[in-house]
Amino acid sequence: MLENWWQALLDLLYPPKCPACRQNVMEHGQWCSPCAAKIAAYRQIAVSEHHLRSVDSCCTLYEYEGSLKRMIHDMKFRKAARYGQHLSWLLSQGSRGRNFDHIHCVVPVPLHSERLFERGFNQTELIFKTWALAYGLEWLAGLARVRRTRPQWELTLSDRKGNIKGAFKVICPERITGRNILLVDDIFTTGLTLDECARELKKAGAKQVHCLTLASNAR
Numbered sequence: 001m002l003e004n005w006w007q008a009l010l011d012l013l014y015p016p017k018c019p020a021c022r023q024n025v026m027e028h029g030q031w032c033s034p035c036a037a038k039i040a041a042y043r044q045i046a047v048s049e050h051h052l053r054s055v056d057s058c059c060t061l062y063e064y065e066g067s068l069k070r071m072i073h074d075m076k077f078r079k080a081a082r083y084g085q086h087l088s089w090l091l092s093q094g095s096r097g098r099n100f101d102h103i104h105c106v107v108p109v110p111l112h113s114e115r116l117f118e119r120g121f122n123q124t125e126l127i128f129k130t131w132a133l134a135y136g137l138e139w140l141a142g143l144a145r146v147r148r149t150r151p152q153w154e155l156t157l158s159d160r161k162g163n164i165k166g167a168f169k170v171i172c173p174e175r176i177t178g179r180n181i182l183l184v185d186d187i188f189t190t191g192l193t194l195d196e197c198a199r200e201l202k203k204a205g206a207k208q209v210h211c212l213t214l215a216s217n218a219r
Helices: 002-013 033-039 066-077 081-094 113-119 123-134 157-164 192-203
Strands: 040-044 057-063 105-108 143-145 168-170 180-188 208-216
Touching: 033 040, 033 066, 057 066, 057 081, 066 081, 066 123, 066 180, 066 208, 081 123, 081 208, 105 123, 123 180, 143 192, 157 192, 168 192, 180 192, 192 208
Parallel strands: 057 208, 105 180, 180 208
Antiparallel strands: 040 057, 143 168
């Protein structure tokens, strides 16, 4: 009861607003319908056309543009963890009605320990962990980034593969073997990071690796 009163007081003092247009909405984290519809773009990405060899499938939920692009950028480079609730809300809406019955556990793309310390959080975990648990899926931090890499966006396409090669290691192979993995990340750009993670997961015995990203401009 006390928690409900406290939440009501907070809503009165700081009414929830759409993060894109600042219109009033019903709950914190929510986007208004027009702003969410503007970027909604669920699709399967053609992994073969991106030359991804270890990813079995990949889907994305939104276009990487506008306010969504700004929030993801601010989370990564300005430590704006507060946007996590807005991105988690988009995730829950965009994935509604999708079937994950074939998935055994959800594995996030990890940050290197130094970058995690600098930022204070892994944005992929902030976005996806509560969602995964709500779906009844096991959340498994099964990968470690064992080598600090340069941000992929800084590099040419030809340099990106070498940058990410050997950067990941499975840390609990006994929980990977024979399982279908949902590998999650905030953005799909070229897919090379996801493919390198998927390669390591399959080396550790994963049966299938499917990927889900919040946003992308890829097709």
